[in-house]
Amino acid sequence: MELDKCLELLYRGQLLPEVTVRALCFKLKEMLVRESNVVHISTPVTVVGDIHGQFHDLMEIFHIGGPAPDTNYLFLGDYVDRGLYSVETIILLVALKLRYPRRIHLLRGNHESRQITQSYGFYTECLNKYGDGSKVWHHLTDLFDYLVLCCIIDDELFCVHGGLSPNVQTIDQIKIIDRFREIPHDGAMADLVWSDPEELNTDSIGHREEFYRESSQQFQVSPRGAGYTFGRCVVEKFLHTNDMSRIYRAHQLCNEGYQVYFDGLVTTVWSAPNYCYRCGNKASILELYSTNEFYFNVFEEAPENKLLNDNVNLLVTNSKAIADYFDDNVSEPPQQENAETDIFSDAYQARSASSRRVEYFL
Numbered sequence: 001m002e003l004d005k006c007l008e009l010l011y012r013g014q015l016l017p018e019v020t021v022r023a024l025c026f027k028l029k030e031m032l033v034r035e036s037n038v039v040h041i042s043t044p045v046t047v048v049g050d051i052h053g054q055f056h057d058l059m060e061i062f063h064i065g066g067p068a069p070d071t072n073y074l075f076l077g078d079y080v081d082r083g084l085y086s087v088e089t090i091i092l093l094v095a096l097k098l099r100y101p102r103r104i105h106l107l108r109g110n111h112e113s114r115q116i117t118q119s120y121g122f123y124t125e126c127l128n129k130y131g132d133g134s135k136v137w138h139h140l141t142d143l144f145d146y147l148v149l150c151c152i153i154d155d156e157l158f159c160v161h162g163g164l165s166p167n168v169q170t171i172d173q174i175k176i177i178d179r180f181r182e183i184p185h186d187g188a189m190a191d192l193v194w195s196d197p198e199e200l201n202t203d204s205i206g207h208r209e210e211f212y213r214e215s216s217q218q219f220q221v222s223p224r225g226a227g228y229t230f231g232r233c234v235v236e237k238f239l240h241t242n243d244m245s246r247i248y249r250a251h252q253l254c255n256e257g258y259q260v261y262f263d264g265l266v267t268t269v270w271s272a273p274n275y276c277y278r279c280g281n282k283a284s285i286l287e288l289y290s291t292n293e294f295y296f297n298v299f300e301e302a303p304e305n306k307l308l309n310d311n312v313n314l315l316v317t318n319s320k321a322i323a324d325y326f327d328d329n330v331s332e333p334p335q336q337e338n339a340e341t342d343i344f345s346d347a348y349q350a351r352s353a354s355s356r357r358v359e360y361f362l
């Protein structure tokens, strides 16, 4: 299928046939295998944080940020899981990367992983939209192994999904990681996609807590169970060692759409408004015009999500309605009835996905 024809269908939120998805993934792997773990790009570029399958909000991003390829985009990862349209979201981004390889850049997030996607919705969504026998999830998760880990803008802005690692002092150490694999549980590659900055709460610090202050600025075990939290000292040392000025990353929900740490040395960009259709947060994209000129373009959820919410609310408040709505001859054991009121459960996502009509186009 012609790439432009694919894009036309994908922009409308339609699914491509499995054979086309396989071909797109194969082509993109061919392209990405030649890329370094760390790609270098220049401003102007618009930086996008987590999307998590919120396809309508991705459309909103192109609306407010400008369409590709008129606007250059750097996506910081976490395209899949949580939202209801991970498949549509990731395949559109794959096609855009193939069509405009120098204007679209896709980093790997911690959710671009076989293990994580089996727990947070993407695996189930693939099976529900393409059928139990389909290999779409395999094609896409195999592709994830090829995504690059970091990006450097104008030789001084370091971009990564999560953050820094005690195993990484220099950019060259990132460049020698063997990234063509599942995200490991620990080590440099895991830390880059899992870690978080942690700002010291100066209000609560007294002289007796000097020891705490010192240690909290170093790497600490992360409450996430993977990666580390890291403080200002770690950031300053990394930036100085590598002659860079700032770090941009995603990976953490921000109520205002972005969050600035350490007087601007680290910034989180979050691009999933009303995350999971219930968090009520704003989202942003970061428009970088040059190294020191930028604008956080803050936005709220797409109107289509509101309709989705209304449906979800209606459904979760009326179990009879759920039964009728999902009247698709799938009998569920009664003990699972509670699961469907949690719209984030795999059971709910599976039923929701299977209730939508899947259309195939050649």
Ligand SMILES: [Mn+2]
Binding pocket: 050, 078, 109, 110, 111, 161, 193, 250, 251, 252
């Ligand atoms: Mn993440």
